[in-house]
Amino acid sequence: MAPPATSYPLIPGKHLLLVFILTPVLSQHLPAEHLSTLVEENYTLWCGFSAHDLTFSEDESENVTLFVSGEPEEEITLMFSHDGDNILQEIPNITVGTDGGYVGENITVSLVGIRVGHTVLLVDATPGNMTDVSQAFVRVSVNHNDDLDYFSDVVGWVYFTAWSVSFYPQIYINWRRKSVIGLHFDFLSLNIVGFFMYSLFNVCLYWAPVIQRQYFLRHPFGVNPVQLNDVIFSLHAFFACSIQVLQCCIYERGDQRISKTAKGILSGIAMASILMVILGSTQVVLWLDFLYFVSYVKLFITLIKYIPQAYYNYRRKSTSGWSIGNILLDFTGGMLSVAQMFIIAYNYNDWGSIFGDPTKFGLGLFSVIFDVFFMIQHYVLYRGTEGYERNLNSPQPTHSSSLTESVSSVDYGAVGSIH
Numbered sequence: 001m002a003p004p005a006t007s008y009p010l011i012p013g014k015h016l017l018l019v020f021i022l023t024p025v026l027s028q029h030l031p032a033e034h035l036s037t038l039v040e041e042n043y044t045l046w047c048g049f050s051a052h053d054l055t056f057s058e059d060e061s062e063n064v065t066l067f068v069s070g071e072p073e074e075e076i077t078l079m080f081s082h083d084g085d086n087i088l089q090e091i092p093n094i095t096v097g098t099d100g101g102y103v104g105e106n107i108t109v110s111l112v113g114i115r116v117g118h119t120v121l122l123v124d125a126t127p128g129n130m131t132d133v134s135q136a137f138v139r140v141s142v143n144h145n146d147d148l149d150y151f152s153d154v155v156g157w158v159y160f161t162a163w164s165v166s167f168y169p170q171i172y173i174n175w176r177r178k179s180v181i182g183l184h185f186d187f188l189s190l191n192i193v194g195f196f197m198y199s200l201f202n203v204c205l206y207w208a209p210v211i212q213r214q215y216f217l218r219h220p221f222g223v224n225p226v227q228l229n230d231v232i233f234s235l236h237a238f239f240a241c242s243i244q245v246l247q248c249c250i251y252e253r254g255d256q257r258i259s260k261t262a263k264g265i266l267s268g269i270a271m272a273s274i275l276m277v278i279l280g281s282t283q284v285v286l287w288l289d290f291l292y293f294v295s296y297v298k299l300f301i302t303l304i305k306y307i308p309q310a311y312y313n314y315r316r317k318s319t320s321g322w323s324i325g326n327i328l329l330d331f332t333g334g335m336l337s338v339a340q341m342f343i344i345a346y347n348y349n350d351w352g353s354i355f356g357d358p359t360k361f362g363l364g365l366f367s368v369i370f371d372v373f374f375m376i377q378h379y380v381l382y383r384g385t386e387g388y389e390r391n392l393n394s395p396q397p398t399h400s401s402s403l404t405e406s407v408s409s410v411d412y413g414a415v416g417s418i419h
Contacts, residue, residue, distance in 0.1 A: 042129075042130075043070070043130060043131060043132040044070050044071055044072045044073055044130045044131070045068065045069070045070035045071075045072045045076055045096065045097075045103070045125070045130060045131040045132070046067075046068075046069050046070050046131070046132045046135075047066060047067065047068050047078065047123055047125070047131060047132070047133050047135070047136040048066070048067050048133075048134075048135030048136055049064050049065065049066055049067070049109075049135065049136060049137065049138050050064055050065040050066075050067065051064055051138065052135075052137065052138055052139060053138070053139050053141075053223070054111060054138055054139070054140050054141070055140075055141040055142075055143065055149075056111075056113060056141075056142060056143075056146075057113065057142065057143055057144065057145060057146055058113040058114060058115060058116055058142050058143070058144065059112075059113065059114070060112070060113060061110050061111060061112040061113075062110075062111050063108055063109065063110050063111070064108075064109050064111065064138055065106050065107065065108055065109070066106070066107040066108075066109055066123070066136070067106060067107075068096050068103055068104070068105060068106075068107060069103065069104060070103065070131075071103070072096065072097040072098070072103065072130060072131075073098075073130070074097055074098065074127075074130075075095050075096070075097035075098060076095070076096050076097050076125050076126065076127065076130060076131055077093050077094070077095050077125065077126045078093060078094050078095075078096060078123055078124070078125055078131075079093045079123070079124045079125070079126065080093075080121065080122070080123055081121075081122050081123075081124060082119045082120065082121050082122065083119055083120055086115070091109075094107070111138075111140060113140075113142035115142065115349070116142050116143055116144050116347070116348055116349045117141075117142060117348060117349050117350070118139070118140065118141050118142075118348060118350065119139075119140050120137055120138070120139050120140070120221050121137065121138045121140060122136065122137050123136035123137070134220070137220075137221050139221065139223070141348060142348075143347045143348055144346070144347050145347065148343060148346070148347040149347065151343065152340055152343045152344055152347070155336050155339060155340045155343065156336075156340055158336055159332065159333040159334075159336035159337050159340070160229060160233060160333075162329045162330075162332045162333035162336065163233070163237075163329070163330065163333035164233060164236055164237075165329055166325075166326050166329035166330045166333065167237065167240035167241070167243075167244075167326070168240070169323040169324075169325030169326045169329070170183065170244060170322075170323040170325075170326045171240065171243055171244060171247065172323075173321065173323050174244065174247040174251055175247070177251075177321070178251050178252060179251050179252040179253070179321065180244075180247055180248045180251050180252070180253050180256070180321070181252060181253060181254050181256065181321050182316075182318075182319070182320050182321015182322050183244070183248075183309075183321055183322060184256075184308045184309040184312040184322075185248065185253075185256050185257060185258045185259075185262075186258055186259050186261075186262040186305075186308035186309075187305055187306065187308050187309040188241065188244055188245060188248065189258050189262055189266060190262065190265070190266075190301050190304065190305040190308075191241050191301070191305055192238065192241035192242065192244075192245060193266060193269065193297075193301060194297070194298050194301035194302060194305065195234060195237040195238040195241055195298075196238055197294045197295070197297045197298045197301070198234040198237070198238075198294075198295075198298045199231075199234040199235050199237075199238045200291070200294050201226070201234075201291050201294045201295050201298070202226045202230045202231045202234045202235075203231060203234075203235070204287070204291055205224065205225070205226040205291060206224070206226045206227075206228070206230070206231050207231075208287075210287060211287055211288055211291065212224065214286050214287065214288040215288055218288065259308070262308070265304075269297055272293070272297075273293075273294070273297070276289075276290045276293050277290065299363065302363055302366070302367070303363075303366065306367075306370040306374075309322060309374075310370065310373060310374065310377070313374070313377050313382065314377070317381075317382050318382050319374070319377050319378040319382055322374075322378075324374070324375070324378045324379075327371050327374045327375060327378070328375075330367065330371050331368060331371035331372070331375070334364055334365075334367050334368040334371060335368060337364050338361065338364050338365065338368065341353070341354055341361060341364070342354070
């Protein structure tokens, strides 16, 4: 599972026509926060746009203001550039300084979209060692239709809700039955560790200034990939998994236990995490790289966590005790998540976000495939074997070693008809 993606990080390259209008207006004094930068770096001029993100539809226009402040000792030429082919109309250079004017004034730039996509408008200066242009960039997004953006947002919040609610059918079943038999402990242990890692990544990147500084040093024109809804979702998911772990401690669980394989995997994750913390503390690696490691752990867990439960259902020939409501909600969220990817890809002509880098799309599709497999188990393969009693004549399990064999196939089953 993953929370709804914000539109911008998924937005593709944009194709724009920029019509440059120089309109000197009110005098603009140098922002105080940039004064020290000019002094420390020996800059004599500072340039920056009033906004770093603009989104609008093709054949529409949007204005952005370029602030120019300082006391240049000579004329400085500002040159506008952008990435991509045929995305922006060439913008004429402008000269600022003692003879060129515009210092202490606002320059209005009108952006007109002619093709959907995404680009970054940059400003370079000549001579380059006299002008601070670190804030002179705009990420521009041009879409087919604003209504598709609104629809994408609605889809995002629907699957956010579906995924958030999906934890509770299993919690409810455990409470009604006063038993967790049927819920594989390997799945639960991997799930809670995965969401702990996901929460750690989101919380640190959203709230920790040192992590944010490292991120923007590495991605100067990027946007923070973590939004508030990501933080809320991951923390809530970890909380819901914690409730299920508590239920495993207080309700009937038979001889279920975490397998040696799962313990080995979790131990490996713990040792690798401790090593990365040590490396981060000694400044061998950045804390940002530690968070990337944490995110890779979450992706790895997502790839393997369903296997124990699927095999457990197969060995028991039953899905009793395993909530089908959880699967239906997860399937709904997964399908809507994939649908949102296609909506955004179409609206911003960003098919490369799906097919060029298939990681996120592949993980979402992987989860949906497992959901379909669980539904086939529940509604087709084991439809008539939802509940069964413990076979008292069956031999007791000795010690589990495999990720898929931590519970005997015949010793325990869920009694009752609540699913």
